[in-house]
Amino acid sequence: MSASPAPDGVLKPTLSVFDVVAITVSAVTPASSVFVIAPFAIQQAGSGVFLAFVMAAVLALMFAFCYAELGRAHNSAGGEYVYAKRVFGGMAGYATFLTVLVMLLFIPPVLATGAATYLNNALGTKFDSQTVALVIVVSSYALGILNIKLNAWITGTCLLLEVAALLVIVFIGFGNPVQPVSVLLAPQIVENGVLHLAPWGLVIGAVGIGLFSYNGYGPAVLLAEDMKCGGKGVHKAVLWSLGLVVVIELVPITALLIGAPSLSAMISSPDPIGYLLTSHGNETLSRLVSAGIFLSVFNAIVAIVIQIGRVVFSSGRDALWTPRINKLFTRIHPRWDSPWLATLFLAIPSALLSFSSNLADLTSFTVLLIILVYLAVALCALMSRVLLRDRDHPYRMPLWPLPAVLAVLGAGYLLVTLIYAASVRDIMVIIGVLALSVILYCISGRLSPAYQKL
Template sequence: MGLCKRKETAEITEKKPEELDENGGIKMKKQISLFQGVAIIVGIIIGSGIFVSPVGILQNVRSVGMAFVLWIVCGIYNALGAVCYAELGTSIPQSGGEYVYIRRAFGDMASFVCLWIDFLLICPVGIAAMGLMFSVYLLKPIYSDCDVSETPTRLLAALISTLLIAVNCVNVKWATKVQVVITISKLIALAAVIIIGFYYIGKGEVENFQNSFEDSDTSAGAIALAFYSGFWAYSGWSYLNFLVDELVNPVRNLPLAIFISMTLVIIVYLLANVAYLGVLSPLQMLSSPAVAVTFADQTLGPVKWIMPILIAISVSGTMNGTALGMSRLFFIGAGNGHLPQVVSMINYKRLTPMPSLLIILILTLIFQNTGDIFYLIEMEGFGFASILVMTFASQVYLRYKEPDLERPIKVPIALPASLCFISLAIVILTFYQKPHESFLALGLVAGGTVLYCIGGKWKNKPKSIQDKIDWGTMFVQKMLLVVPPSKPEDLQFE
């Protein structure tokens, strides 16, 4: 194929034994500990949602009591989904998350659809939106009396996105340490909200909790929409499965990290919602564009400016964790021929999937310069729910296809089957609520399928075309100092 050979790179022979596989080729090291794994999951889940829009449930069910019921139900649902992912991650301990599980169950085409949705609709759009949100809240103290200007918002969003991707390119440990620091920062911010809120409750500010189920809207539509809002507030628990190859002792640490992080997030979310209602009335919450900022305005006095900054830090943690996890997904997918081959390569000095990370950055910067980023964010919901349907369906099917597969964790088959049905209902609801975004997403997936047939299935390309592809691959290899992983065929399930 004309690629730069890894054996021809002298520096590879200087690598430490743990950085080489049994054939002497390079690989990504197992260097993510249990503590760092918990920090990654918590750092991704607790992003802007609990600070900015915990009203998503309240505005649909219309009562404090029902809102808390839905927060608990949504937390349990996502925790059960995380348990299913723990089974999949320990029985198929490979980086790539749901992409790997879907490919093993349903084959090449289904896994490509999953990868394409993540590649185009979920990862770069999510990071782009979070980058813009980071900018808005970091600049809010400067533009205290007016809306934040669009130009500095986009420039700062591009800067933070580039910085976080650069950290991930240089060193995985740096990326996980950044995630730990940011996670601790956002937990401190939430602790401040909780302590202040409970202080007000201790002074007798409990009128917002009286008759808490009065005027509840318990219709199926209201509950479904409220569940939808809560479902996304907890999203992010699956990202550690993308990093299984780099997780120390994954059979033990993956389920532990998921259990610890989900328990912590559910408790923190419930306490934060109680604290908000100790200071703000339901009406104030519903009319606030950012509940934590309104909360700070009424409680922190002259230091109220600190809350927008803490929100920005929180959002950057979600951005960092998303880049860390998704880059591994694209790395694995490229190794299976679903993306350009160079995306499956590793920088031989840093042992990081640099091409994959840079692709994420390029797409992120493109989306940050579009005129209607929030329209695309709504499509992201459709994409993620669709992937969950395929993932839970693959878990059910693998029980019959590979009954003898070693499963260190084994959940009742009814659990993934039920979650598959619920996720499918969410997809149908998305079509009903957001038909334009949903059909556009379907169109993008269909377009990706055409590219897959041309790039992935067209094996015998004319020599003139193949030579150009090889030249481009070698050019990128030389620029980024990347080489193929030791055994790309190990990524296949054929």
């Protein structure tokens, strides 16, 4: 006899901590971070990418402590906006919700656009990157409405293939050491074809890209209500996810630097990983790795779509919209036990963003949104124990409030740096999002008993 479907407004708890880690790490997609995102850091900081990613890992750990404590204390599929609302009030909740929503809107097309290169490398084709990105995004949303237990199995299997592709880089790089270990600690960039010491400003500036490459461990908290243990292990899922992501990404980046036949040629190459593969490997190996990277990106976007569905579902249950929209977003599919309408909410706009031709602009704007969300989470973790003394905090980060303070300072510094370098368009979009949050709160949230009781 089959299990009865979950009623509307309720998620069916079927996941273990291992399942949540599998989905979360798949959403981070370490392979695409190394192949698609890390090259931007290499272009900016040269061999300083290693130190930038190490500093990003330390800062990410501070954020992970914040997510772990908040996720365990506030156990909700809404994640960041729920914390902001409970700690700082209704307006903060709406502002955080819309910022998270826009961030989740941009991440799939960013990853999908970068994946087109690897599909063409694997097949020896010349498919248009925008067309490939569109197909990936649409297919990912279609798969995202399936049963989450099935998706956990699929994403976990694909994650193993993704790690296998990265191990090729590790074996090639460490198996053919050319550069001294000192290259990791003495950042160098290329100017006019000549290697020079990299200014520390460039290295620190690449920390934001490093955070983007690790980003995705925090959203493990979005799956707390899907866990069989009632979310009691969500803090473990957050910390384990970050630990695995850092190892899976940092080791191949180290191997890339150590194994580069020419450091200047690698730094100058638009495809540094491809440079390593063709220098030490062969065309067949390069194609197989490219196929693995393409699969990993597709896998990641499916996992991210699952997270999107949880955030939007929670927003409907917490009555952030009009009554009719709230009802639609909390509808559970009778067969797949998924919030399918909530999951599909961003499908069309995300697909349309696939037609953007500037991956660098999409990436820089997404990094800005991520830092905004991190700042909100860090502030919530800093003040949650102070302002919500009646709420139990079963998991408490070590040395509180030091990790939260460091997270606030780190996010604040990066945010100021990124805003200073951001385009007027990006700043106006963020101002528009904040203005829209005020409008929505005044129209719906302020008058909603369900949201006020959240």
